[in-house]
Amino acid sequence: MTTTDYVQCSAIMHSPPTRLYLDSTVHEAIELLIEHHMYNVPVVDSKDIFVGEISVRRLTGLLLPVSLRMEQGLKNTSFMRETLGDIRQRLGAVSDNPIGPYIATDITVVYPDSPLIDALMLLYHKYIRIPVVSRADRRLVGAISLITLLRSLEETD
Amino acid sequence: MPGAEAPDILLGLDPLWLSTGIFLATYALLISERVHRTVAAMLGAGMMILSGIITQDDAFDGVDFNTISLLTGMMILVGITQRTGIFQFVAVWVVKKARASPKGILLLLATVTAVFSAFFDNVTTVLLIVPVTLLIVEKLGVSPYPFLFAEIFASNIGGTATLIGDPPNIMIGSAVGLTFTDFITELGPIIVVIHLAVLAVLYLFWGSQLTSSAQARASVMAFDARSSITDTRLLRQSLAVMALVIAGFIAGEHFELQSGSVALGGAALLMLLYTIGRGGREQTARVQEVLAELEWSTILFFMCLFMMVHGLKASGVLNLLGQQLLEMTGGDLPATTFLTLWLAAIASAVIDNVPFVATMIPVLQSTAPELGGAGATEPVWWALSLGACLGGNGTLVGATANIIVAGFAERAGYPISFSRFLLMGVPVTLLSVTIAGGYLYLRHFS
Numbered sequence: 001m002t003t004t005d006y007v008q009c010s011a012i013m014h015s016p017p018t019r020l021y022l023d024s025t026v027h028e029a030i031e032l033l034i035e036h037h038m039y040n041v042p043v044v045d046s047k048d049i050f051v052g053e054i055s056v057r058r059l060t061g062l063l064l065p066v067s068l069r070m071e072q073g074l075k076n077t078s079f080m081r082e083t084l085g086d087i088r089q090r091l092g093a094v095s096d097n098p099i100g101p102y103i104a105t106d107i108t109v110v111y112p113d114s115p116l117i118d119a120l121m122l123l124y125h126k127y128i129r130i131p132v133v134s135r136a137d138r139r140l141v142g143a144i145s146l147i148t149l150l151r152s153l154e155e156t157d
Numbered sequence: 158m159p160g161a162e163a164p165d166i167l168l169g170l171d172p173l174w175l176s177t178g179i180f181l182a183t184y185a186l187l188i189s190e191r192v193h194r195t196v197a198a199m200l201g202a203g204m205m206i207l208s209g210i211i212t213q214d215d216a217f218d219g220v221d222f223n224t225i226s227l228l229t230g231m232m233i234l235v236g237i238t239q240r241t242g243i244f245q246f247v248a249v250w251v252v253k254k255a256r257a258s259p260k261g262i263l264l265l266l267a268t269v270t271a272v273f274s275a276f277f278d279n280v281t282t283v284l285l286i287v288p289v290t291l292l293i294v295e296k297l298g299v300s301p302y303p304f305l306f307a308e309i310f311a312s313n314i315g316g317t318a319t320l321i322g323d324p325p326n327i328m329i330g331s332a333v334g335l336t337f338t339d340f341i342t343e344l345g346p347i348i349v350v351i352h353l354a355v356l357a358v359l360y361l362f363w364g365s366q367l368t369s370s371a372q373a374r375a376s377v378m379a380f381d382a383r384s385s386i387t388d389t390r391l392l393r394q395s396l397a398v399m400a401l402v403i404a405g406f407i408a409g410e411h412f413e414l415q416s417g418s419v420a421l422g423g424a425a426l427l428m429l430l431y432t433i434g435r436g437g438r439e440q441t442a443r444v445q446e447v448l449a450e451l452e453w454s455t456i457l458f459f460m461c462l463f464m465m466v467h468g469l470k471a472s473g474v475l476n477l478l479g480q481q482l483l484e485m486t487g488g489d490l491p492a493t494t495f496l497t498l499w500l501a502a503i504a505s506a507v508i509d510n511v512p513f514v515a516t517m518i519p520v521l522q523s524t525a526p527e528l529g530g531a532g533a534t535e536p537v538w539w540a541l542s543l544g545a546c547l548g549g550n551g552t553l554v555g556a557t558a559n560i561i562v563a564g565f566a567e568r569a570g571y572p573i574s575f576s577r578f579l580l581m582g583v584p585v586t587l588l589s590v591t592i593a594g595g596y597l598y599l600r601h602f603s
Contacts (some may be wrong), residue, residue, distance in 0.1 A: 065291075065292050065295050065296070066291065066295060066568075066569045066570065067288045067289075067291035067295060067569065068288075068291040070288075070291075070565070070568040070569060071289075071568055072284065072288070072564075072565070073288050073568075074245075074288035074289060074291075074292055074567075076242050076245050076385055076387060078242075078385060078387070079245060079246075079249050079380050079381050079382055079383075079384045079385040080292075080380060081376075081379040081381065082381060083376075086376065091318040151394065
């Protein structure tokens with residue numbers, strides 16, 4: 001690859017990407033995010049088909065009472081008094097649950113043959129890491145983040 | 158210059174049938190919910206004008222601007238007041254007064270919902286009270302169902318008590334000249350009785366399940382209600398303006414000052430207090446923020462509905478319906494009153510009570526001469542108000558507040574299905590409308 005080639009996502013994507021499975025537990029997701037210092041991880045089914053992602057934001061939501069994280073939920077929480085025990089109790093209640101119900105499914109993806117600019121726009125507007133899926137069957141084939149992009153730039157210098 | 162001619166009716170059709178067809182088609186759209194209700198009403202009003210049944214000037218004459226002003230003014234007042242955190246403060250305060258006992262919370266939160274609904278709109282009330290309720294029941298580890306049902310029923314029952322509590326009352330008061338004092342003195346006492354009766358039923362049904370651990374109650378008792386208040390200065394201003402507006406409703410009766418003017422005046426004063434002393438940019442931002450939160454689609458819906466009903470009135474359909482009603486009741490005032498009460502309750506349980514009441518007002522007005530004149534027909538208007546507002550508890554789709562609460566329940570993982578709602582809604586509605594009927598009989602006909 002040279003600096004004058006038109007670049008597709010496949011040229012710079014990180015592959016194979018870190019992933020979680022639909023039946024991975026909340027506890028496993030937390031461990032993985034901490035271990036890899038990641039904000040979001042793609043989630044696939046048993047056939048490696050991309051189904052969504054689990055993020056730090058989603059997992060943080062599980063530490064809140066339902067009425068605070070729901071749409072049109074309580075915004076003014078200054079009257080509440082919470083202990084670490086309250087938070088631990090809520091986390092404990094879901095820790096062994098599979099992550100399936102908590103993943104975000106409305107994730108925009110790119111394809112290996114998508115122009116790199118598509119991924120760059122998504123990084124700018126929406127995501128920290130973008131899943132790359134095969135156009136034919138949505139199998140997860142890679143991931144692109146600002147880090148992978150910067151590394152590619154360094155390599156072509 | 159030739160004299161003014163009657164407008165040409167589309168294809169030379171009989172205006173009576175044409176306006177009935179437009180009206181029924183609009184109602185069908187409203188019931189089907191395949192088209193937004195504002196769009197349906199706009200189409201209906203537009204067709205009344207385009208088909209030549211009424212002119213544009215007639216259509217504007219048909220709009221009750223007192224109702225529109227009252228709705229708009231109250232929306233602005235509520236929109237600013239809710240920013241102060243007063244709803245959460247009162248909810249948390251009563252929960253602590255109940256010592257975080259689930260039974261006490263059920264009774265007190267339902268009562269707070271009823272009182273707020275009497276003075277603010279029901280949807281805003283449940284939007285602000287239900288999230289606090291869900292938080293508290295989660296902390297207490299009890300089922301949210303008794304609380305959610307109690308708040309739905311209380312919002313519809315409480316809204317019946319005042320002129321400003323529910324849109325049907327605003328329309329009836331404005332059309333017939335019934336005042337804020339008339340509503341609260343005539344309907345207030347019986348609404349208290351109905352509210353307590355419904356709470357007793359809920360308590361009998363769910364009371365035994367309403368228990369929680371001492372530890373859970375302690376976590377709720379740790380809440381600090383005062384911290385809910387986000388802007389003390391604005392709260393004082395909002396409460397002062399609300400008090401002035403209510404005083405204005407009462408005093409206005411003696412000075413021919415209509416409730417719409419009072420509400421808009423209060424809204425203007427509160428907006429002034431909310432923005433004064435701020436920089437030009439911030440004033441603009443605050444005004445735009447408040448106006449952006451107004452339910453413009455609801456306001457337009459009301460205006461178009463009035464136009465459409467005016468078309469129906471102009472073509473003589475509503476007079477005919479009035480005559481049919483009189484034939485059914487033999488021109489007997491008590492019979493007309495009770496028929497109106499139950500008809501309004503049943504209709505409001507299945508369709509939006511606003512278009513129903515908008516249609517019924519001119520129908521009932523046309524029957525007044527046969528029933529002894531406008532003064533004598535007052536019980537019929539109370540029957541229409543009680544039936545239309547209480548009927549909203551009959552089904553899940555009977556009132557917007559019901560649907561809003563059901564949405565919250567679903568998101569919290571406690572869905573309220575149509576049939577589940579019916580199991581509670583039908584007995585509660587039968588009970589409350591029966592009590593209302595007994596009250597009307599004792600007060601006006603015994």
